[in-house]
Amino acid sequence: MAENTVNLIDDRQITAWLIARGLDWRVRSVEAITVDSATSCSRRRSLQATPLRTVLADVPGLQLDADTSHAFIALNVATVPRGPLVDFDIEGPLGDAWLLPRQEIAARQALFLTSMASSFHPSPSSDLVTLLTAILGFTGEFFSSREAVALEDYLSVGIGQAPSATFLEHCRSVANDCRHVLRPHLDRFHGYSAPENPTLALPELVANGLIAMEAQATTVLEEYRGLILAADSAATPEAEVFLEALADYGNYYDLIAAMRIPLDEPFMVKYSERRDLKLSWPRREGRQELVIADAQSNHATFKVTDPNVRISVFQAVQMTSDEFAVGAFQSRKDQQSRAIYAHDPDRDFRIRFRFQLGLLRRLQTIPYVATALLVLLSLALLHEKPEQLRDLALIVGPAALAASVLLVREPSTLGSRLRLTSSLLLAIALGVLVLVATFLYVRGLLCA
Incomplete structure (x- = not known):
């Protein structure tokens, strides 16, 4: 059967209509946040949509022929923070999609806002x-x-x-x-x-x-x-939507992309990007914002890829406080991943994942035990004050253990970042032990 395709990309009214009625056609959003480095994380999102013929039938002045099976159309895929997109990639249901220029996106957002403002x-x-x-x-x-x-x-x-x-x-x-x-x-x-x-x-x-x-x-x-x-x-409801959207557009914008879609079949749009990640010191705590109310249901997962890293604390909280987010239910929990599900009509629109990362406990214990051992050896040297080289060598020998721990290479920059505090303490303890042994040996030579 022949596929007849209509080009609707240049019709800004359609995009504005779809922005205003997002919940009519956005069935499910699935977002995956993957922490794979110390400074950034990967974000992947898929948007599942209902067939658009019924939704587009209500657009004023638009008529679709019955034999038209596909359309080129500009869709608002997601709401993203203002700023450059890094490692961005987007794929439509029938092949590549392409992002509209920033000013063209702004023109369609302006049309959406003026349509909301038409009543007042x-x-x-x-x-x-x-x-x-x-x-x-x-x-x-x-x-x-x-x-x-x-x-x-x-x-x-x-x-x-x-x-x-x-x-x-x-x-x-x-x-x-x-x-x-x-x-x-x-x-x-x-x-x-x-x-x-x-x-x-x-x-x-x-x-x-x-x-x-x-x-x-x-x-x-x-x-x-x-x-x-x-x-x-x-x-009025329209005025409230207008003010909330305009205020939100100061910090975010609609990611609008053109693509080819089937009009009578459900379809999926996927995109990925990389966002900055900041981990506080020494708590190693980070935050990531995400939207959980731009579809009929929203799923979100958070995970780390380094096998040596675990999620020690994880909470889905509100944007303005550390109170638990409304309507976000945790559906999965293990050492390296979390998942939430949101479907309540009264849920928060945007939330934060607040999390704290750490090394696996067995890996986290080793450098602190080695540090404690080196500190005890340093105190023992200061108490006994041996001056013979063989005695010093016998006592300082365990320093090789500390050196071997410091030389361990983590599989990711994230693991190295999480080891920073313990490695720094271990290096200081090792340096103190070497300095004490050297001081005692030199003093013994001078006194001989």
Whole structure:
């Protein structure tokens, strides 16, 4: 039977529709976090989707022919932190998929937000849509310390001219109002963001000739503030979704990729990436964020690959505290892996895995026992004060045991990182023993 394929990639309305109705077509998400090094971890995610013909039938103005069996379409695969993607790979149900450009993703997110805002702000101007798109696509950094001075310098460099005092005061006023409304909708504060201060997106718009300074910029900033305040006062489900999404887009963005899919069959999208991992010292504690409410059910696993490493502490906690996450149930537990399952409609949207890693107990005990032995030998030398070389050699001989422990090579950088404290203590004890023996021998020679 012939396969008829329609190209829907350029239709931004479809992507916005699918973002707004994610739970209608996202059946299950399975995410695997694998800690395989001391500084990063591998993240793999598969998204299982229901046939999309029924979902797409409700898109305004879209008609699919009955003989159309497949479609090229842009899907929001996941929500990921802002920043570069490392070791990124994505695969659609029928072959390769390709990630949309960042600004194109921002344009589709802006369309989703304006559709949510249609009930309380029905007619956004083209300048407001342009500003909103630039805000969502903003990739720069801004430091809020010494904000008054930093904002003036930021605009002077970005626009090429010093802004007036009146314009700066208006920018700060807009930022304060937007921050006051949006900040409570964050699950966790990551830093100053463009949705909280839309002025950050102005230099790009001015440089591209899309917004003129200062009158047009003042007008569009005021309209953006009016949009935020209107959502805050509307207190409707659409307004709540709008504010939560806009606040969240300050720290994250939708990973939107184009791919070929079957319209009448369930399908799966897979992607993988590598994210940073920071282990505290000396507790060797780390954290990883993940979303557990963007599908009808979410499964997540956490594991370590080094056979010498174990998970000593593991908790699924809320973003803003160490309270247990709502709706995340641990379904599996062993020495090197954990698994959770989430399906409750009222579960947290985003959570953190808080974990502590350690070496296997038998491997962790050996260097500390060797350290204690070397310390005791050093104390014995200081107490007995032998000066003959054969006596010193007999007592210091066990130092070879410590040296052999220090020379053991772990199969991963993670194992080496976890051995840092014990190896450091053992090396210090070994050095003290050698110094004490050397001191006693030299003293014996001088006294002879």
